[in-house]
Amino acid sequence: MPKGPADIEESECGIFNNTLNNKVYCAQTPGSGNYQFEFSDPDFGFRRRIAVINRYVQFSQMQTNPLVAGTNYFVRARRDGANDGFLNDNWGSGCEMGLDAALSLVADN
DSSP states (O other): OOOOSOOBOGGGTTOOOBOTTOEEEBOOOSSOOOEEEEEEEGGGTEEEEEEESSSEEEGGGOOSSOOOTTOEEEEEEEEOTTSSOSTTOOOOOOEEEEBOTHHHHHHHO
């Protein structure tokens, strides 16, 4: 399957101290359409997808089934090029990132 155009920006990769206010950006692609981001933790079978109208998602937007602080996630994105749903759109390149583990300490107190 060919790679899609919505690669996660390199400047977003390898950051494991993100806060809830941080955003994850993917490459700007021509035309309009929604973007879908996928955060996965293959070791535990976790996958969280969220569709947004921008080329970024903010961690705080994921209130239902939120990401866990201190966990490394593989993130990738795709754009709904024909505005007919995401099933026929390929994922761009992804990378690892995560929320700051200190956030879980704040939530526990």
